[in-house]
Amino acid sequence: xxxxxxxxxxxxxxxxxxxxxxxxxxxxxxxxxxxxxxxxxxxxxxxxxxxxxxxxxxxxxxxxxxxxxxxxxxxxxxxxxxxxxxxxxxxxxxxxxxxxxxxxxxxxxxxxxxxxxxxxxxxxxxxxxxxxxxxxxxxxxxxxxxxxxxxxxxxxxxxxxxxxxxxxxxxxxxxxxxxxxxxxxxxxxxxxxxxxxxxxxxxxxxxxxxxxxxxxxxxxxxxxxxxxxxxxxxxxxxx
Amino acid sequence: xxxxxxxxxxxxxxxxxxxxxxxxxxxxxxxxxxxxxxxxxxxxxxxxxxxxxxxxxxxxxxxxxxxxxxxxxxxxxxxxxxxxxxxxxxxxxxxxxxxxxxxxxxxxxxxxxxxxxxxxxxxxxxxxxxxxxxxxxxxxxxxxxxxxxxxxxxxxxxxxxxxxxxxxxxxxxxxxxxxxxxxxxxxxxxxxxxxxxxxxxxxxxxxxxxxxxxxxxxxxxxxxxxxxxxxxxxxxxxx
Numbered sequence: 001x002x003x004x005x006x007x008x009x010x011x012x013x014x015x016x017x018x019x020x021x022x023x024x025x026x027x028x029x030x031x032x033x034x035x036x037x038x039x040x041x042x043x044x045x046x047x048x049x050x051x052x053x054x055x056x057x058x059x060x061x062x063x064x065x066x067x068x069x070x071x072x073x074x075x076x077x078x079x080x081x082x083x084x085x086x087x088x089x090x091x092x093x094x095x096x097x098x099x100x101x102x103x104x105x106x107x108x109x110x111x112x113x114x115x116x117x118x119x120x121x122x123x124x125x126x127x128x129x130x131x132x133x134x135x136x137x138x139x140x141x142x143x144x145x146x147x148x149x150x151x152x153x154x155x156x157x158x159x160x161x162x163x164x165x166x167x168x169x170x171x172x173x174x175x176x177x178x179x180x181x182x183x184x185x186x187x188x189x190x191x192x193x194x195x196x197x198x199x200x201x202x203x204x205x206x207x208x209x210x211x212x213x214x215x216x217x218x219x220x221x222x223x224x225x226x227x228x229x230x231x232x233x234x235x236x237x238x239x
Numbered sequence: 240x241x242x243x244x245x246x247x248x249x250x251x252x253x254x255x256x257x258x259x260x261x262x263x264x265x266x267x268x269x270x271x272x273x274x275x276x277x278x279x280x281x282x283x284x285x286x287x288x289x290x291x292x293x294x295x296x297x298x299x300x301x302x303x304x305x306x307x308x309x310x311x312x313x314x315x316x317x318x319x320x321x322x323x324x325x326x327x328x329x330x331x332x333x334x335x336x337x338x339x340x341x342x343x344x345x346x347x348x349x350x351x352x353x354x355x356x357x358x359x360x361x362x363x364x365x366x367x368x369x370x371x372x373x374x375x376x377x378x379x380x381x382x383x384x385x386x387x388x389x390x391x392x393x394x395x396x397x398x399x400x401x402x403x404x405x406x407x408x409x410x411x412x413x414x415x416x417x418x419x420x421x422x423x424x425x426x427x428x429x430x431x432x433x434x435x436x437x438x439x440x441x442x443x444x445x446x447x448x449x450x451x452x453x454x455x456x457x458x459x460x461x462x463x464x465x466x467x468x469x470x471x472x473x474x475x476x477x478x
Contacts, residue, residue, distance in 0.1 A: 051300075051313060058297030058316075061290075067338035067345060071327065074290060077297075078320045081313060088310060099306035106306060 030220050035204050036145030043091050044101030046139050050084035052113045053132045063121045076163040086157040112199050123188050129167045130189050134196040136160035137227050141220050186237035269459050274443050275384030282330050283340030285378050289323035291352045292371045302360045308409050315402040325396040351438050362427050368406045369428050372470050373435040375399035380459050425476035
């Protein structure tokens with residue numbers, strides 16, 4: 001088990017969280033130049049990940065119980081699609097075929113999508129919120145290894161939790177209507193963290209020295225898990 | 240059977256069609272002020288129709304056989320979603336709840352979506368191309384009954400066939416790879432025209448005098464069917 005799984009228990013802090021970052025994460029404070037994927041690999045997997053989030057959200061749009069939630073989620077789906085298209089545009093600027101850049105990551109991200117899809121509409125929303133937030137956050141934090149101007153554009157583009165309030169609102173309404181769903185969704189949310197961490201870990205190129213890599217990545221994962229806890233808090237869940 | 244079903248047979252004209260309109264349709268040359276739906280009804284049904292097109296396209300994105308087609312169709316889905324969100328923004332400007340405006344049209348458009356979804360990925364693409372093109376074209380042609388500034392914004396927003404080349408390319412590749420699919424898809428394309436006309440006809444408020452309404456709408460449907468034939472031509476199909 002990696003060091004970053006043994007996170008400190010964080011509780012109770014009321015969530016003054018989402019959409020309230022004053023500044024974009026300082027990706028450069030992590031020194032990951034030798035661990036982060038190269039530019040094309042980075043863009044390829046972010047592009048495919050955002051497309052997968054979009055697909056999951058589209059399904060949630062179709063399964064929405066009300067027109068208002070359908071409308072709201074379609075905006076969230078549009079945000080994921082805009083992230084995907086923004087990254088694809090960066091690949092095209094580099095004269096890289098987006099499909100070729102995404103290809104190496106398609107199988108593992110498809111598997112991740114299946115693993116985390118959830119058994120019903122509410123679980124799907126929890127999944128998109130928790131894993132989408134975590135991985136956008138992760139990709140944003142390792143962006144420092146990209147060329148500087150590109151890094152800055154990508155960081156703006158994939159800002160995590162931009163539309164999270166819409167999802168939180170839907171989940172909160174469902175929990176208010178039937179408080180019994182809360183514990184099931186909280187459990188599911190906790191389970192998702194492991195899947196999200198594994199996908200992130202696979203995105204790291206690795207130096208060949210596992211202990212060294214763990215030590216280098218630990219500050220990143222500590223921050224990611226803290227942000228995850230704030231996402232759980234926003235739903236009234238213990239992380 | 241309505242007059243506009245008995246269209247003239249049009250054939251053979253090679254398709255110099257899509258994305259090549261020099262000018263936006265002159266909606267004002269149809270005098271439909273007493274037949275077109277009122278502003279909120281118009282916007283509500285266009286918004287819901289574009290959301291339905293988006294949902295169908297999202298499914299096609301998920302079912303895409305290659306990453307390149309997935310990527311291409313995601314752009315088409317994004318265009319449908321942008322149309323939806325653009326119309327929703329117009330409803331909000333009018334202080335109308337988009338969900339309430341869409342509600343009266345949800346059942347008939349959901350039924351239409353089911354009827355026209357097609358039995359496989361290729362039929363779904365034909366459907367989106369043919370029915371989406373037809374109905375965008377229809378909504379654009381009756382826009383003249385809206386307040387002038389709004390009409391002009393809506394007309395830009397719902398321009399038909401903006402991303403059709405992507406779909407045509409996918410279908411053409413499939414037909415080239417297996418020419419036997421062409422006749423099945425052509426048949427399906429012809430069937431779709433009837434469904435699209437019915438949905439359009441239901442969007443007309445009607446004066447109560449059916450013969451009068453038919454006569455008034457005939458020029459619109461003549462133009463719509465001509466555009467439909469050009470869409471079919473672009474695939475090498477006889478309309």
